[in-house]
Amino acid sequence: MNYGKKGSRRRRSSSLLYQEPPESMEHMSDQSALPNLNANWVNAKGAWAIHVVCIIGLKILFDIIPGVSQETSWTLVNITYMFASYLMFHWVRGVPFEFNAGAYDNLNMWEQIDNGDQYTPAKKFLLSVPIVLFLLSTHYTHYDLTYFTINFLAVLAVVIPKLPFVSWHAQNASKEI
């Protein structure tokens, strides 16, 4: 219960750039009650290598499908990776475990990583991967304009939400009296 902070949590629902008001004491203590298992694994051993492994795996998968050209295969790898990482880091909110009374319900995984700190090594790595993958895939699609456009839009979709000043908060962020 956050008594008497009338209006402090109001926001324009449509704006993209948005400064989150400070959380209440209860909210912060609930968040720090236990380590956030949902987001902490990005700093674990092998968590970076798995991205490379997944990308190589995807490439092999699309290559063995008959009738898929190299260009299509690279584009498919690119958009599959971008889609999956968007789903994982920016679309799904909250944590799948019940350990802090839903204190993370309004935060997606990107916002949970490293407790919301910006420019941490994990975040730098996670931003570099899609950019490198994009450059690779445009190179191997031989700079065909259609493939380029598709790949570029896909990379934008995962790079923009990673920018420090963008916060896609839930519209139903709990409003209190």
Added chain:
Amino acid sequence: MDLQYAQNWLNDILNEVSIQFQKVPGSAIFLRYVKSSYQNDPVRSAVELFLVLFAIRYLLSPKYSTQKKSYVTLSDEACALPEIDELVDDWTPEPLVAPQTPFEEAENEKRPVIVGPTGPKSKLSNGRTVTNLASYNFYNLIANETLKEKAIQVLRTYGVGPCSPPGFYGTQDVHIKTEADIAAHLGASACIVYAQAFSTISSVIPAFSKRGDIIVADRAVNYAIRKGIQISRSTVRWYEHNDSEDMERVLEKVVREQRKKPLTRRFVVTEGLFENVGDMLDLPKTIELKLKYKFRLILDETWSFGVLGRTGRGITEHQNVDAAEVDMIIGSLAGPLCAGGGFCAGSDEIVEHQRISAAAYTFSAALPAMLATTASETLSMLQTNPEMLTSVRDNIKTMWAQLDPRSDWIRCTSSAENPIMILALKLEVVLSRKLSIADQEQLLQDIVDEVRQETSLPKLNADIRLQTLANGVMITRVKSMPRAINATTKDIGWELQPALKVCITSGLSRKEIERAGITIRHAVTKIMTRKR
């Protein structure tokens, strides 16, 4: 010429750079990449270059935290130690408990201490015997020998406490029986017994309502409910005390705001008889509204269970509502029932859910067996002997007649059936004298002290005076806990008026109640008319 010379020099430099560049391993690949990616399309190359530059900038940016800093940054590693020492020396801890205010000091000094068993007449440590109207001993079950005997029997069989939470090995046959008895008495399909009355509601609310769920609550609800709402982390909307129109407005607003959002659980939380004000809920209206707006109702019957209705079933019986219409009925076995613990009655699902997810049930030792059997006994007494309730109600009427219509200074905010009479100063008195909350508290405390000291009633005839001579009356004030830490009236938009609390008991005769009423009335007049 100088210009010629400069050009040559520049060419030399460029040649040198390109030779050096070609010597760097991998430079050929890089050149090939740049050449092939350019492809006569400067826009696309620019886009790629921009992405690369952006990535480099991102990689080089320093880390920063978005959390508000709650610590001091030390200026330098080397001089950190003396700095830390300095900070430690500077730190003066806030006291764990705030120093007593003069008001609290005076109150503590005069605080009465009961010696020996409590009852309608209690002996104080200063040697005087007072009429005790400050404990919830409505049916004087404290003095009931049969109950005492049975409790002792159970104590000999079961021991004092079960020493375990109910879910482990704390549940005994008597608990199951008590649960069944309460459910049968209320007409609910199931019931769960908690070990403490206070923590019942404060753990029932968080067992069902979580963060993101919505609670609509009365502004005047008691402290246990406030704690429960706070623990639940739910979004709370308050409505004006006992105002069904305002409640409807709030419910309607919640429904409107939530229309396009994911469905959440929604609850109305209110009390049967209000602890802080004493008045009664309009239950049929509340049920109509909660059904209309699709809310669930959590009803705290702590002060109405065992008090209202023909056989003490509470507000549901009093207002002819089926108990199954209320989703959760929370009651106390500690006050009027003279046992201990609390309960929550509702459907089977609601009760079973609490057995694993209500904090006070899972993490607290079960109710001592003798308290469980005492509660069962008292319930059967209420059922078989409804005259118990009527005799208390007669006494309430007697006391009302002495206080509310006859006093120029105080009014009773309680409902006419409530044995806890809450007496607040009349509004016109407060307004005309411009009494602040603290002033009112002080006046009421003076009245409490005066009533207890009362020995001479000059206006009464000698006969009554003789009888009252030894008899002060012990009453108390409503001591509601603060609404929230650091919350002010302005935040809440509502302030509870300080009041006296007089608890009626059937352990006193009509005459004695009358006399106590006269004593209180005269003490009020004396305090309110004294010269300052």
